[in-house]
Amino acid sequence: MRTAILELLKQNSGQYISGEEISQALHVSRTAVWKHIQALKLAGYEIEAHTRLGYALRQSTDRLLPEEIKVHLTSVVLGQEIHYFSEIGSTNNEAKKLATNGCPEGTIVVAEAQITGRGRLARGWFSPPGKGIWLSVVLRPPFSPMDAAKCTLMAAVGVNRAINSVTGTGCGIKWPNDILWQGRKVVGILTEMSAEMDAINYVVIGMGINVNIDQQDFPSEIAATATSLAVAAGRRISRVKLLTAILAELESTYNTVKASGFAPVLADWRQQSITLGQQVDVRGVERHFTGLAVDIDADGALLIKTPNGIERVLAGDVSIRPAGMF
Numbered sequence: 523m524r525t526a527i528l529e530l531l532k533q534n535s536g537q538y539i540s541g542e543e544i545s546q547a548l549h550v551s552r553t554a555v556w557k558h559i560q561a562l563k564l565a566g567y568e569i570e571a572h573t574r575l576g577y578a579l580r581q582s583t584d585r586l587l588p589e590e591i592k593v594h595l596t597s598v599v600l601g602q603e604i605h606y607f608s609e610i611g612s613t614n615n616e617a618k619k620l621a622t623n624g625c626p627e628g629t630i631v632v633a634e635a636q637i638t639g640r641g642r643l644a645r646g647w648f649s650p651p652g653k654g655i656w657l658s659v660v661l662r663p664p665f666s667p668m669d670a671a672k673c674t675l676m677a678a679v680g681v682n683r684a685i686n687s688v689t690g691t692g693c694g695i696k697w698p699n700d701i702l703w704q705g706r707k708v709v710g711i712l713t714e715m716s717a718e719m720d721a722i723n724y725v726v727i728g729m730g731i732n733v734n735i736d737q738q739d740f741p742s743e744i745a746a747t748a749t750s751l752a753v754a755a756g757r758r759i760s761r762v763k764l765l766t767a768i769l770a771e772l773e774s775t776y777n778t779v780k781a782s783g784f785a786p787v788l789a790d791w792r793q794q795s796i797t798l799g800q801q802v803d804v805r806g807v808e809r810h811f812t813g814l815a816v817d818i819d820a821d822g823a824l825l826i827k828t829p830n831g832i833e834r835v836l837a838g839d840v841s842i843r844p845a846g847m848f
């Protein structure tokens with residue numbers, strides 16, 4: 523109901539609409555309308571109330587509130603159930619809890635800020651309030667657990683496509699889980715899974731997207747390697763529009779995989795990759811080597827040409843060597 527009232531106010535683009543008109547259009551009492559308007563105000567919307575004229579929306583909130591997300595949502599599975607937090611430890615932890623308790627596929631967890639946002643291998647993820655999209659999506663894919671690693675590549679393709687269509691910044695994917703703009707990280711993806719031997723219970727895809735962070739606000743440890751989409755685009759980006767675009771693109775890539783397997787998505791990944799064709803440094807758990815990134819294989823592993831032949835990398839950190847280092 524709150525979403526429907528918000529939509530009516532938005533359609534009226536700043537003009538007054540009476541409580542009576544809203545109550546008739548949505549078949550609710552005027553008291554209920556009043557209560558929802560109070561709740562919207564508390565959530566940060568600036569709504570002017572006039573005894574004779576009714577209500578007018580002056581300013582939408584920039585928060586990622588479920589009401590706000592639902593107005594722009596075009597995906598039909600992802601984002602149908604939204605868990606919103608102004609602050610949380612980690613959206614991935616919350617999503618895993620919900621998934622274990624049987625939440626429907628497509629459930630999302632989104633927070634304005636994370637206190638203990640996580641990267642891979644227990645690394646931290648800087649997640650300041652109101653400036654990014656800290657988001658986790660629960661999927662229940664009918665794939666084999668062997669295919670789960672490719673969910674990261676699938677997510678990267680969807681997110682990168684959404685980012686480029688909303689911001690026009692020309693970002694690219696660095697294997698396996700980063701989206702970069704001019705060599706700096708704007709997105710990190712953390713995929714976590716619960717599975718039996720032959721079936722996946724759930725996959726949680728966690729996405730950290732630096733949207734409106736000013737360059738000087740990054741902590742010193744990552745100031746030289748991270749940036750935000752606002753810095754890249756030279757303007758502030760609507761987080762709600764970007765988030766709903768990401769859900770739509772991710773849903774579409776996921777549907778492609780379910781209908782036709784991973785091959786088409788891996789082909790898209792190759793096109794959006796900034797890793798292929800580059801000299802790279804690979805740091806795995808046990809090994810460290812350099813070589814030319816030539817392709818990914820059907821499992822999503824990165825293939826590196828080295829003097830000893832082709833090395834296959836399924837997990838690890840890959841950094842692209844600046845030109846001129848060889």
Ligand code: BT5
Pocket residue numbers: 611612613614615636638639640641642643645646647648649655656657658699700707708709710711712728729730731732744747748749
């Ligand atoms: C990642 O790990 O890139 C995955 C990050 C996933 C974060 C999301 S946010 C929503 C969801 N909930 C969570 O708790 N996590 C997910 P990795 O490749 O290991 O990179 C981590 C490294 O990136 C850190 O060690 C820093 O060097 C750097 N880093 C940390 N915060 C950053 C930021 N906001 N932007 C760019 N780089 C960052």
